[in-house]
Amino acid sequence: MKTEVLIIGAGLIGASTALQLAMRGCSCIVIDKDSPGRHASGANAGGLRQLNRDPAEIPLSVAAAKMWHNIESLVDSDCDVRFSGQLRVAENKADMEKLEQRAAMVRSMGYQHEEIIGKKELYQLVPALSPHCVGALLCRGDGYGRPYHALTAFRRKAESLGAIFQSNTEVYSIEQLGEGWEVRTSQGTFYSDSLVNCAGGWAGKLADMMQDPAPLTAKALMLMVTERLPHFVDPVMGAASRKLSFKQMQNGTLIIGGALVAKLDFATEKTEIDWSQLAQSAKTVVDFFPQLKDVRIVRAWAGIEGFMPDNIPVIGASQQVKNGYHAFGFSAHGFQLSPVIGVILAQLILDGKTELSIEDFSISRFDKQA
Amino acid sequence: MKNHYQLVIVGAGPAGLAAAVTASEQGISCAVLDEQAAVGGQIYRAIESVPEQRAKVLGTEYQRGTALAKAFRESKAEYFPNTKVWSLTADKQIGLLHDGKSKLITADQVLLVSGAIERPVPFPGWTLPGVMQAGAGQILFKSSGVVPSEGVVLAGSGPLLLLLAWQYMQVGVEIKAMLDVTPLSNHLQAMPKLPRALLAHHYLTKGLVYQRDLKRAGVVTKIGVSDLRAEADENDELQTVHYRHLGREHSIETGLLMTHFGIIPHIWLTQAAGCKHQWDKSQQCWRPSHDKWGNTSLQGILVAGDGAGINGARSAEHTGRLAGLQALYALGVISEAERDKQSITERKWVKAERHIRPFLEAYFAIPQEMLATHAKDTIICRCEEITAGEIRTAVEQSHGDSNQVKYLSRCGMGACQGRQCANAVAHIVADAGGLAVSEKSHFRGRPPVAPLSLQELASLSEENV
Numbered sequence: 001m002k003t004e005v006l007i008i009g010a011g012l013i014g015a016s017t018a019l020q021l022a023m024r025g026c027s028c029i030v031i032d033k034d035s036p037g038r039h040a041s042g043a044n045a046g047g048l049r050q051l052n053r054d055p056a057e058i059p060l061s062v063a064a065a066k067m068w069h070n071i072e073s074l075v076d077s078d079c080d081v082r083f084s085g086q087l088r089v090a091e092n093k094a095d096m097e098k099l100e101q102r103a104a105m106v107r108s109m110g111y112q113h114e115e116i117i118g119k120k121e122l123y124q125l126v127p128a129l130s131p132h133c134v135g136a137l138l139c140r141g142d143g144y145g146r147p148y149h150a151l152t153a154f155r156r157k158a159e160s161l162g163a164i165f166q167s168n169t170e171v172y173s174i175e176q177l178g179e180g181w182e183v184r185t186s187q188g189t190f191y192s193d194s195l196v197n198c199a200g201g202w203a204g205k206l207a208d209m210m211q212d213p214a215p216l217t218a219k220a221l222m223l224m225v226t227e228r229l230p231h232f233v234d235p236v237m238g239a240a241s242r243k244l245s246f247k248q249m250q251n252g253t254l255i256i257g258g259a260l261v262a263k264l265d266f267a268t269e270k271t272e273i274d275w276s277q278l279a280q281s282a283k284t285v286v287d288f289f290p291q292l293k294d295v296r297i298v299r300a301w302a303g304i305e306g307f308m309p310d311n312i313p314v315i316g317a318s319q320q321v322k323n324g325y326h327a328f329g330f331s332a333h334g335f336q337l338s339p340v341i342g343v344i345l346a347q348l349i350l351d352g353k354t355e356l357s358i359e360d361f362s363i364s365r366f367d368k369q370a
Numbered sequence: 371m372k373n374h375y376q377l378v379i380v381g382a383g384p385a386g387l388a389a390a391v392t393a394s395e396q397g398i399s400c401a402v403l404d405e406q407a408a409v410g411g412q413i414y415r416a417i418e419s420v421p422e423q424r425a426k427v428l429g430t431e432y433q434r435g436t437a438l439a440k441a442f443r444e445s446k447a448e449y450f451p452n453t454k455v456w457s458l459t460a461d462k463q464i465g466l467l468h469d470g471k472s473k474l475i476t477a478d479q480v481l482l483v484s485g486a487i488e489r490p491v492p493f494p495g496w497t498l499p500g501v502m503q504a505g506a507g508q509i510l511f512k513s514s515g516v517v518p519s520e521g522v523v524l525a526g527s528g529p530l531l532l533l534l535a536w537q538y539m540q541v542g543v544e545i546k547a548m549l550d551v552t553p554l555s556n557h558l559q560a561m562p563k564l565p566r567a568l569l570a571h572h573y574l575t576k577g578l579v580y581q582r583d584l585k586r587a588g589v590v591t592k593i594g595v596s597d598l599r600a601e602a603d604e605n606d607e608l609q610t611v612h613y614r615h616l617g618r619e620h621s622i623e624t625g626l627l628m629t630h631f632g633i634i635p636h637i638w639l640t641q642a643a644g645c646k647h648q649w650d651k652s653q654q655c656w657r658p659s660h661d662k663w664g665n666t667s668l669q670g671i672l673v674a675g676d677g678a679g680i681n682g683a684r685s686a687e688h689t690g691r692l693a694g695l696q697a698l699y700a701l702g703v704i705s706e707a708e709r710d711k712q713s714i715t716e717r718k719w720v721k722a723e724r725h726i727r728p729f730l731e732a733y734f735a736i737p738q739e740m741l742a743t744h745a746k747d748t749i750i751c752r753c754e755e756i757t758a759g760e761i762r763t764a765v766e767q768s769h770g771d772s773n774q775v776k777y778l779s780r781c782g783m784g785a786c787q788g789r790q791c792a793n794a795v796a797h798i799v800a801d802a803g804g805l806a807v808s809e810k811s812h813f814r815g816r817p818p819v820a821p822l823s824l825q826e827l828a829s830l831s832e833e834n835v
Contacts, residue, residue, distance in 0.1 A: 035774060042777050137755075148777035156767075167770075195396035226787050227821070270644060272459050273817055275474060286824050293825035298785055298818040 001030045006183055007191035008206055009199035010165055011041035012147070013327050013334060015154035016342030019075070022161035029192075030163060031185060033170035034200070037151040040200050040334070043303025045223055045245060045257045046147045047236060048336045050113050051086045052102065053141040054312050056360035057333075058111060060340050062297045063356060065113075065141055067339040073264075074339065076332055079145045080250060085235040086142035088289070089122070090135045090302035095240035099137040112140050127359055128232045130288050138239070144247055146234055147335060153177060154338075174209040194323040194349050198341075201266075201304040203314075205330030207363070212320040214363050215309055216329050220264040220271040220302035221257070224278055227296045228252035237288065244284045255297065259332060268353055271302035307331045315341060315361035317348055323348060326363055347359035371450060371468060374476050375401045377697050378453050378464060379447075380639060381483035383411020384683050385675025385690030387438045389481055389494075390447035392694030397446070401477075403453040403466060404524075405820070411485050412505070413683040415512040424515055427540045429533075431683065438687065446697070451557070456818035458482075458643045460668050465830075468820055472830040479670050481642055482658075483690060486633035486676040488572045488575070489655065490790045491526075491740055497752045498628070500608025504534050517543050518626050520750075523611050525549035525598055526630040527734045529577065536580040539587050546624055548591040549613055551598060553737055560732035567729035570722065596739070600627055631736050634793070635677045641815030643671055643674050651806055652731045653680050655793070656812055662717075664693035670726025672696060685723035688716045704820040726794035741794070742801040750798065751791040753784020758798055765802040772813050773801050785821065788813045 002209040005021055007014045010032035021028045032038070047066050050061045072078045090096040099116060106114045115138055122136045123129065155165055174195070181195040197206045204216030229252050233299050236247040243258035258281055263272040278300060286293050308314065308329035318324035325348060334341075340356070347354040377393050379386045382404035393398045410417040414435025427435055441448070457465030462477050488505040495501060502522065510516040511534075524535050527554030535545055567574060583828060584591065595613045603609035612621045634655035637647060646659045646667035657679040664672040674693040675686035692713055699709040741822035742749065746759030756779050764775045772795050775781060781795055788795075796811035805811075818827075 037774075037777065079682070152767075152769075152778060225783075226824070270460075273457070273542065275457060275465055275472075275827070275830060279827050282824040283828040283831050286828055293828075294823045296785070296821040296823050297818060297827060298787060298821055299783065300818065301816050 001029065001128060001188060003027050003189045004118075004189050004192065005194045005196060006031065006181065007196040009197070009200065009203070010036040010155070010167070011039065011182065011198065011200050012037070012151050012154060012338040013197070013198040013330070013341050014160055015151055016338045017345045018163040018165075018196065018326065019154050019158040019161070020179045020346035021349065022163040024050045024346060026346070026350060027290040028163050029190065030165045031169040031171070031187075031190070031328065032165075033127060035167040036155050036165060037148050039304045040305040041151050042148045043223070043301060044147050044332070044335050045247070045255050046144045047086070047245065047247075048081065048083070048143045048145055048151075049086050049139070049236070049333070050336070051137065051142055052088060052238070053333075055109065057337070058106065058109060058355060060337055062113065064337050064340040068336070069141070071367045075153040075157040077149070079150035079153050081143060081145040083141060083143035085125070085138055085140045086238065087122075087125070087138040087235050088238040088240050089129070089133050089138040091133055092135070098300070099135070099240055103124055103137060103182070113141060113283070115139075125235060126146060126237070127234055127316070128289055128291065130290055138235070142236065144249070145335075150335075167223055171206060171209065174206065176211070176321055179296060181323070196249055196327065196345060197324045198327045200328060201306045203306050203326070206218050207326065209370050210317045210318065210321055210324050212324060212326070214314055214326070215366055216306045218264065218266050218304055219307050220262040220304050221332050222262045222278060222300060222302045223255060223257040224281070224297050224300040225256070226254040227298050229254065229295060237286070239288070242284050243281070244288070246288075251354070252282055253298075254292070256285055257286070257320060264302070264304065266304075269304065271304070273300050273302060283338070305330070305332050309366070313337075313361055314363045315344060315358050316363065319362070371401070371448075371473065371475065372399070372572070375399045376477070376701055377401075377479045377481065378403065378475070378477035379481045379483060380404075381411060381485060381675070382406065382409045382451070383413060383447070383483060383485050383675060383686065384435070384438060385483035385677075385686040385693070386411070386481070387442040388687040388690035389483065389674060389694035389697070391441045391445045392691045393697055394445045396698050398698065398701060398703055400447045402447050402449045403455055403464075404449075407455045409442060409449070412508050412509070414439065414476070415509060421515075423509040424762050426514065427537055434684070454820045454822070455639065456666070456820045456822050458639050458819070460644050460671075462670055465818070467820075467826055470826065470829075471762075472822065473827050474830065478701055479672065481664070481672045481674060481693050481697060482677055483673070483675045483686070484636040484639055484677040486680060487636050489736070490629045490793065491629070491631040491636045492744055492748055492750050492758070492791070492794050493598045493600070493740065494745060494748050495602065495608070496592060497630050497749055498600050498602050498606070498608045500625055501600050501627045501629065504531055504628040505633075507628050508534055511537065513814040517541055520544070520625055521546050522626045523547050523549065523622055523624045524626055524628050524630075525551065525595070525611070525613075527552045527736060529730065529734070530633070530636075531630040532577060532580050534630070535584055535589065539584060539589065545589045545724055546622055547713050548589060549595040549598065549611070550591060550593045551595050551737065551740060552734055553596075555593050556733055556735055559735070560729050563729040563732055567726045570726040573726045581834040584698070596737070602660075631740075632734055633676065634679055635673065635679060637677070638789070638815060638819045640666060640671070640673060641812075642679075642817050642819050643668055645671060647812070650679060652728065655737060662692070663696035664689060670700065681723055681727060688719045688723065691716045692720070694784065720738055744794075744798070750794050751781035751784060753790070754780045756781035761795060761798050762802045765799055770803055772796050772811050775799055776813055782813050787821070
């Protein structure tokens with residue numbers, strides 16, 4: 001099969017890239033060894049967070065936030081997003097100082113989206129919070145969406161504009177043919193002018209096949225969800241010095257995470273929940289909201305995601321091969337960035353440059369270290 | 371409770387009790403974890419406390435449990451009632467809840483004897499108050515002698531339905547009707563299997579006696595009923611049961627409808643551990659794949675009893691013993707020759723107990739239209755109120771397997787953890803996609819296997835400090 005752009009990985013990054021390419025009339029095929037959103041894009045917590053980003057990611061995250069606030073005009077679906085704010089709670093003076101430094105750093109970059117709030121406003125925002133907290137760092141424009149719904153909306157919109165999604169298509173080999181590509185898969189051979197690697201946890205393997213290696217590690221991040229509860233908290237909650245990510249979804253369930261890693265057998269893709277870590281999470285939640293102690297956990301799971309050594313993604317054109325592009329290694333915070341990554345890749349592929357600054361995400365940053 | 375046992379048995383029904391007795395005779399450390407307050411499982415529920423009169427009504431098959439419970443009580447196996455197992459991993463780490471606290475223990479060998487659950491079969495109105503599963507009715511009767519006071523309609527298929535009707539009749543419950551959904555074609559399918567079933571004629575005789583007694587008592591039985599539908603009154607409670615029989619519509623006024631559509635293995639623990647499962651076409655259910663000793667695809671994890679495939683209480687006792695012997699052999703406590711020698715009689719019994727099954731499975735098979743082709747607005751996932759139509763739409767929009775349908779629609783994500791809808795969703799998704807149900811059709815198992823509270827989970831962090 002022939003196409004202008006072949007995208008490997010039908011997660012949200014791949015779907016977003018396909019959408020932006022299709023919007024500009026470029027033909028593309030998205031292949032996936034499983035089905036769209038089977039791994040990280042279907043299993044993540046759906047956080048729309050600008051708060052506490054790595055400084056390199058802030059410009060991208062702010063641009064992505066603008067797109068999320070207007071997502072319906074892009075994908076004809078609101079992706080079930082809510083902008084209820086995200087905050088990081090300080091439990092003591094040391095926490096508060098840490099957060100104040102952070103806010104000052106963000107302001108010094110010329111951004112205003114992260115603000116410090118005192119105890120009074122914190123308890124106005126979250127009356128149910130345990131009384132021991134002293135303040136918080138807040139981003140009012142943050143919130144959350146439903147990951148699989150967002151992915152489906154991006155995919156369907158891209159399909160409506162001519163993009164093709166093909167599941168159960170595992171890549172066996174990748175060869176550069178002149179300035180284009182030949183990709184052999186379990187469903188036949190694909191030929192394309194350009195090739196995009198956004199294969200999440202498997203992107204390291206594909207980067208190797210593209211002769212443009214990157215030090216990616218696949219890890220499985222755990223989440224758990226409770227039964228439905230009456231509405232009691234709006235913002236997505238984090239903590240300044242404890243591993244916590246906690247939100248009440250539209251339907252009343254609580255999603256509890258916090259970058260906790262499950263056991264993973266990458267070869268078989270089998271994940272195993274590490275209960276002693278989730279027990280810590282449960283304890284943290286009960287410390288912040290003692291009234292939740294009898295709430296029942298209904299389900300826990302882990303999704304496989306790609307991590308880079310510096311925990312920021314690889315985004316951009318390959319320096320080693322022609323017409324090869326990467327967008328992977330989002331290290332468990334790619335959901336929010338996805339819409340803008342699609343724009344960036346489409347610009348790189350079709351215009352040869354992008355308006356946003358992506359130097360910090362170059363794949364060659366790891367060569368320098370070596 | 372210790373942190374490690376040579377053998378942990380999950381379940382204290384016939385298979386678990388028999389295995390525990392066999393294994394603990396050899397002096398190994400053996401723990402039996404069971405979520406119920408007393409031994410016996412579902413089949414011998416309340417066996418140690420049941421009054422004599424009620425035991426008589428429950429029948430001789432039920433009374434068999436007495437000897438088993440006694441032998442278990444005399445054994446050296448450590449018994450932990452009221453203990454919920456909520457996790458099992460492939461390396462045999464068991465997450466459990468005991469005395470309100472969570473704990474992780476390990477075992478060299480794990481025997482899962484989790485028994486069966488009633489097959490949930492959605493039909494219009496199945497979620498109404500006043501509609502319940504016959505098994506729940508039997509639990510109430512066994513444990514506390516509670517029976518319906520104002521008459522009941524029984525509907526569905528399977529030996530338990532007949533047994534419950536007979537037991538109710540014995541204690542004077544009014545049975546308004548028996549609506550048997552098995553089509554006449556089932557009886558034809560079952561005929562070739564009858565000769566083998568005759569080898570176990572005591573079961574057949576018992577069934578015929580029940581049918582005769584019910585008929586003599588004037589209970590109306592309709593065979594080949596279709597289009598079963600429960601309808602509510604203005605208070606949203608069951609008022610009328612509608613059905614079709616011999617080409618005509620009928621309805622019965624009733625405040626209580628008990629349904630039963632056979633039983634299927636409880637596979638949530640084997641699924642959590644990652645054991646391989648297979649679709650059993652004859653039993654219309656998934657079961658863990660296992661060899662003749664009960665070994666699953668994972669080393670050191672064994673299954674026995676109805677949890678390994680539905681073969682009844684007597685068979686469970688024997689397969690429990692076989693798995694107990696296998697565990698002893700795997701632990702190096704007995705030799706292969708010893709294991710084989712002791713298994714001869716047990717295996718003979720297992721074979722004998724199997725005679726009746728192909729006949730029963732064909733005779734009581736649930737018609738495909740009840741499993742897969744529900745009316746569009748029938749609720750399939752009762753926790754999240756997802757209809758058959760929504761599931762079919764998701765498949766049409768290329769969410770091609772149960773898990774994708776679950777991601778999109780939330781069916782199977784509710785408080786019951788997909789227990790009630792997993793089978794129905796798999797059937798509908800397969801049917802909508804023109805495929806046969808297979809292992810892939812089932813929801814991926816998501817722990818915890820039993821709900822536990824944040825505080826209960828948090829207690830693990832204190833425990834393991």
